[in-house]
Structures are given as C-alpha cells and as structure tokens.
Amino acid sequence: MKKFLFLFLIFPISAFAAQIGDNFEYSGYLKTEIWVKTNNDNSHQFLSSFRDTIDLEGQYKLSEDWALFVHPRYSYDPAYSIRGGVFDKNQEKMGHTQRTEWLRDCYLDFTSDHLDLRLGKQQVVWGQADGLPFLDRVMPFDLTRYWLPDFANIRIPLWMAKVEYSPRLNSTLQFLFIPDFEASRSASANDTFAFKAVNDWETFKGINSGSGGTASTTIYRPSTKLKNSRIGLRWRSMLGGVDYTLNWLYGYSTSAYTYTDSFTSMFGSIGNYVVSRRHKLMQIIGFSFNKSITNLGLFEGLTIRGEFAFLHNEPTYYGTQGHRSYTEKSDKCTYVLGFDKSYFTNWLFSLQFAQFIHNQKTFKGTQALNSYTYGLMDKVESYLTLKIATDFMHERVKPEVLVIYGDDNDGRISFKTKYELRDNLWLTGGYCHFWGPAYGSNGQFHNDDQISAEVKYTF
C-alpha cells in the first residue's frame, strides 16, 4: 500500500516539477501485457500472466555536473488472482513486484571529463553478448519469466558506488563497490516458468511428507557487513580500432545454491532432510572486445564482438540425471563470439556462438548437473543464437526473430513484432516456442509455448 501511495504522490509532484524549470525532466509508461500458454497439457494454467505496470523516471539537474535520477516501477499481475487458489498458490510471490525491486534506479550522478561518479541504486552491465549472461554477472537476475524479457528488466538493481576514471580520452577504469545484496530469483514451484529442479523438489517434498519424512530449508544470505561487499574493476580502452575491456569481479555469488546439510533416512530416499540455500564467494575474470570492419572489402560493415569469462569457485551441482548428490565449488570457462551485419539495406543478422566449459566435469563419480533441471551436462556445452531484425513502414513496424539452439537439440525461437500506433501508444505481439529434452534448459518448458500481446502508453 505504501508503494502505491508513493507512486500516486510522485506523479503530481513530477508534473508540478516539470512546470517549474528546465532542470526537471520526467517520463513514464503504463503497460498491460498478457501471456497465454498455447500447449494443451491439461495444466489449466493457460493464462500465464496478465501484468499491469506503471513506470516513472525523473531526473533533476542540480548543476551542470550533478544530477539526481529516480525510477520507480510497480507491477501487479491479476492472473494469479483470477486463477485463485484452484491452480496455484503463487499470488504472494509472483503476483506483484517483490522486495525492493519497485525502485529500479535512485542515484546521484557526478560527471566530468576525467571522473564520473554514480552513487545509489543502479544497474551495471558488462560484456558484449546478447542474451547470454556470461560476463554480465554484476547484477542478480529475476528469472521468473526465464530469460524472455529485455535484459534491463531481468537484472535486479543494487545500491552501489560506481566510479569511472578516465586517465585519457577513450580509456576508462571502472571501480564498483557493492555493499547491497539481493539474490537472483526464479519462479515459484508450479509456476509457468518454474525450473524443473524446483518443481521436482516440491513434488518430492509432498511424497516425503506423506510418508512421514520432513524437509526444512534454511536460506543463508551474506550478512550485511561491509566486508561482505562485492567489488569489481573494469578497464576499458581501444587498441588499433578494437574496443576492449578487462574485467574482474569478486564477492558472493548472486545465485543461491542448494546444499543438503543432513539427511536421516527412514527408508530409501524418504527421510528427514535439512537443506540450505547458500551464496558462496567466487571470482569472475574476463575480457570482452568488439571491432567493426570499416575499410572497404569483403567484410566491410561486419561487426565482430566477443567475451570470455573465467568463473572461479562457482558452486556446481553433481549427481545423476534428475538427482543432486553434491554441491561443490569448481571453475568454468565461458566465451561468446558474435558477428553482426546488415544485408538488403535494413535486415540485421546477428549470429553468436558460445561455449560453456566445465573444468571439472565429474566429482566422486557423479556428473555436473544443469542447475535449472538437474539434467546431466557435458564437459563442453555449445550454443548458437541467431537474431534477425528489420523494419517496415518508416520503422513503424519492427519485427524480429531470435533463435537459441543448444548442442543437445535444446532451444527456443521467439518472434516479436512492435507496432507504433502513435507516438505514445505502442503495441507488441509475440510468440515463443521451446523444444528439447525435458532436462534441457529450454526443453524443460516444451509444454509452455507462449503467445503474448502488450499495449504500452507512454508519457
């Protein structure tokens, strides 16, 4: 209720402020979107989402160098109310904006030639890949709709200090100090985009409980001490026409990992479980680059980009298909290579090849598992993505298609078309199809194809 009051208060204040000077600037939107499941698998959850969103952004320039930026957003999804308690019980966790995520940005900005400061709640983005968060790991993620929304909406903002120092033109050292902590989150069990591992555990808990067993889960977040702050460094520069970055991030993983602290068997796998969800200290070391071919020739107009990340001490699940036995720290390497080029005047083709490499594929005779599904993972997992985008009617209609394909024949294809009805009224339609094995990252949703529509009014 307090959040609603805040929104209703800020709007007239914003409008008033817009009257009083050029230093204040605001914008925002109201949006309604509906996602409907097209597969008939008798789950009755045909209505995946019916989300209404209000979003406001306001900037006040305190001086030429200083500015304050605030960006609240609140969403309410009556789909869960419509379905009521008949089909799921996720209203509390899924039906509205969670925790402090209603405040998307709230920071003070200082800008100058050599030094920029951004203090407050914000997003920081690393890397060059599209839709593959290998180096882009500074922020936690909201995966309640899997990886389908725009990434700016998937990232969960954090309170932090960002310092950018430019010793010379086109070279910048970025320092991040992140005392705030939020955990990445995924959909609750039985929701449309709940991970298979979550659903399976929920099902098992029911069986276990029915047989007299117990299961308790304790969540351990890093305590709010300064020493638990995450820190990051990024050097960005140009070398021979190549833009590159060198990146380092240290701190607690934003994802929580499941550990079985104790298990007392009653018979077989039925028994008393004490489970915890923990965040572990880890490091990410990486680099990224991009280069456009600007000289005449065969490759003129081609942009090549890439990123590499070494994940040190990231917790990894080991076990057998569908069953986690161990959670152990291990190292991984990831890289992405991307190629972008326009053909036929305004058709953009964007191709990416990515690999995810486990340094330690097995542990005590068990195999590394997919953290979403507990499916078995290969030592090297490869992915191919292709995005094609164009426009018609003077950019009034903008269709695009995105295909993501994994080497286990696991993937998805998304179509989206945006239509500008008026300057301030935009319509979007989309369709997403998943395929692959039930233990695949995308295949787990093979019965969850979605058709979506969105109306957005901006001001």
Added chain:
Amino acid sequence: MKKLVLFLCLSVFSFGVYAEGLEYYKLYSLKEGMSADDIMRIVYHNKYSLFSHDYQQTGDVLYVDASGFTRKRVWKRMRITKAGEDGIAYKDVVAFTYPTELKGLAVLTWTYENYQREQDVWLWIPSLKKVRKISASQNDDAFMGSDITVEEVSTRRFEDETYKLTGEKDFQGYKFEQTGGIEYKGEPCFVIEAKPVKSHWYYSKRIIWVDKDTGGNIFDEYYDKSGKMFKTLFRKWVWEDLGDKKYPMQIVLECKDLRTGHRTDILMRDTKYDQQISEYNFTVKALMRSRW
C-alpha cells in the same frame, strides 16, 4: 630519411586541411566562375559545419504520411570537428528525447577523413542498458525510418559523385508543407548535376540547386534510371550572426517521396556554435552515462 621528412611534411600539411585545399574552421563563399567541383566542396563544407569547432542543436523530426498522419521524434545533437586529428574528420552524438519509447537511444559516430573508410558507430540501447558497436548503416538505408537516406544525413562525401555545372538560374520557389509558405522564390542559384560514382545506386542523378548567398544546397531533385524524378529534398539556410562572424546554418529540411506521398520534415532549433564542447562528450563512456 627523405621519406620520413616527406611523411612528416605531408602529415603536417594534411592536419587541418582536407578536400583539396579547403581548410577546417574557415568559411568559404561562392563566387562567379567557380567550377562545379569547387562549388560542391563548399556545399559539403557547409553541410557538415566544418567551419566551426563544434555545434549543438535540437531537431524535431516529423514523419507525415499521405493522409497527413504524423509521428514525431525529437533529438539532441552535438558535433565536434577534429580536423583530421588521428584521421578523424568529426565526431557526432545524437540522442533521442522523444517519444518516451525511444528516449535515451543515442548514437556516437566517428567520421574519418579517408572517405573510403566507413564510420565507427556505437549505439546505446536503453532496453539492454548497454553500448553496442554496430556496423554503420548502409548508405541507402532510410535514416531512422525517414524518407532521407543515411548518406544524405551523414555519410555522403564529395568523392561519391561527379559534378557538372548546368547553369545559373533563379530558383522557382518551394512550397514548404509545414508552413505552406513559398521559400526562396527568385533566389539566384548555381544548378549542378551530380551523378553517383557507384554504377547501381538508388538514383541515377540528382539536380542540386545551390544558393549563391549562403553556399547551401537548398533543393535536390532525385531521378531514377528511367529519368523520372522520385524524390525532392528541400533545405532552408539562414545566416547565424555570432557577432564577430556569421555562419550559414541549416534550419529546415523537408524530404518528399513522390511515389508514396510520405514526407519527412526536420525542424532544427537551439543551434549553438563554438561552445568549447569537450571531446570527452564523444566517448563511449559519455554514451554510457545515459540515464534512460
């Protein structure tokens, strides 16, 4: 050693000089008896404001279809003239401020002196909160969905066409659709025929009317291969009085597609020259400052 000296001499000479004799930061006037090439060099000099160290302006862009339905964009633009330093002719930043759906979208462009080298372009994408290096749009692509092509806005160079002076005439006048007023009627002009160097291009020739007073190209007629005019491009130039000097300033652009009836109007305002804009505003870091 001789080669080194020659190289240094050429380097020094080429710094601040481009296009066979025209110098950056200088203003040139059209004179009777000039060749088509001389006139067009000055046209390009004025088009890209290479007489100034920097400039900034706001542009209202109107997309108007045959029925009169109008869509609007507003951008803010800054440019700094680099005069060949590090091979760069000039750097541009264009940021959209309206409509809200596009607010924050910003493009940083570095244009090189070597006309055969494509621009370097970076794009700030608000939906990703990310800067992406992108390929320069193809020259015949519509600029942000308008009737104007990319090359007409930013990439066409003197070397891309051959020129012939076809005469000196008084302009017949142009009805500017936005106001309904007749512009430049009876204005003395050089008339130049320009043909693209590329053999298969989206136009076979254009007839350019160059205003003798400001040195601006006020009207372009575009012809297809069959010799039929398919597009017109009108520009309005005025003299901007800065006290100690005057600059030719473009304030209006109207492009009409004669085949579809669609047109694009760009109304430029709040133009300021030589504000000592820092080059640090033309970096990727500056692009990433975007709050939208």
